[in-house]
Amino acid sequence: MTETESAVRFRFGRDDLLRTRFAIAPLIELSAATYVLRLPGQFPEHRRFIQAASSRIGSLDLGLLYAVNPLGRRTWPNFNAPAPLTPHPDIGNELARVAATPPSTVVADVLRTYPGGVPEGLRPFVEDPEEALAGLVEQMRAFWDAVIDPWWARMTGFLEAEIAGRARRLVSAGGASAFTGLGRNVRWDGAALTVSPVAMASRDIDLAGRGLLLIPSALAFDVWPRVDGPWDPALTYQPPGVGDLWQRDHHAAGALEELIGRRRAAILRALDQPTSTLAVAQRTGWSAGGVSTHLAALRRTGLVVRRRDGREVLYTRTHAGTALIAHATT
Known part of the structure; x- marks a missing residue:
């Protein structure tokens, strides 16, 4: 490291290595995706992802989302993408965390990022942080649904x-x-994990028994040290081989059918809304008894759930069932 290079050093004490842990961070993937889509020429490894996502966001209002993920900066706000508190959080719960951020934390984070003056696009987060935060979460949810969710099963x-x-x-x-x-x-x-050079001022972080949170990311570029409170220290990095993630498997057609059988695959695809055994039988032309047998097998494997609605029993795909379909078709 030369004298002009900045570095972040995470200093480990006796217990910090034992407390080092890992997590998947949907909010960080969401934040990283905003950069990938606005700077497509810099990320050739994500070409297929960019092509698919770009066609879905044309009608979305993303002004607040892009404002908190600024281009051309050495520092940026963190309140919109805090490190996760659990190893594999749900995006709904993570968006709720963002929505519940104290207004004082939002204001302090923006002022930390822009000590010389807050740009126009971020003024709402200083002048009326509660309203701006609510609008931001709406935009994040729309962006997630359009851009990340179709790939999430494969990414995870x-x-x-x-x-x-x-x-x-x-x-x-x-x-x-x-x-x-x-x-x-x-x-x-x-004794220390050093990231150098970094596009930020040098920092020495004493982990002091907190350990380090390591966050692999499919969309994060380079290595992102996360050092500002009130969040715990973390390091986001991109694993090798991410380019293969987006490649179309030319043998994928029929993969779901090969795994669980043609009829069960068709039934699973049909259950995007609560549906009765009789309705599935009428849609497919198969006997109600046969459909019931397949539904029972899908339920035992955790791919569907059932609930009683009056005199009917309705079946719906679980998250695992939807993820299985998504992984077999993207």
Whole structure:
């Protein structure tokens, strides 16, 4: 490191390596996607993702979302994408966290980012943070549904595989192995994890028993140290092989049918709304008894749930069932 290069050092105490942990962060993926879509030429590895997403956002109002994810900055607000508190949070719960951010935290975060004066696009977060926050969450939800959700099952599978492998190395071989490959500008010396150079002022962070949260991200570019309170220290990084994530599997057609059978696949696809056994039978032309047998198997494997509505029993796909369909068709 030269004298002119800035660095962030996470200093580990006796217990910090034991408390190092991993999480998937839907809010960070959402934030990263705003940069990828606005700067498509800088991210050729995401070409297919960009092509698919760009066609879905033309009618969306994203002014507040883009304002809190500014281009051309060395620092940016963090309140819209705090590090997760659980290993694999749901996007609905994470958006609720953002909506519940104290107005004082929003104002302080914006002023920290722009000490010389807040730009026009971010003035609402200083002048009326509660209203601006509510509008931001609406835009984040619309952006998620249009851009991230169609790929989320595939993205989480990729990230879970990364976490499993790195966590095994952390337990079996210690920090030197677990921190290898986080990025070309990341170094571990047995006592500190150093990120250098970074597009921010140098910082020394004493983890002080908190451990470090490692967040693999499919869409984050480079390595993002997260060092500003009131959030715990974290490091976002991009795992290797992310370009393969978006590639179309030319053998995927019929994959769901091959896995669970043609009839069960057709029934699972039909259950995007609560539906009775009789309705499925009428739609498919199969016997009600046969449909009932397939529904029972799908329910036992956690792909559908049922509930009674008066004299009818209605079946609906679970999140796992929807994710299975999405993964087999994207």
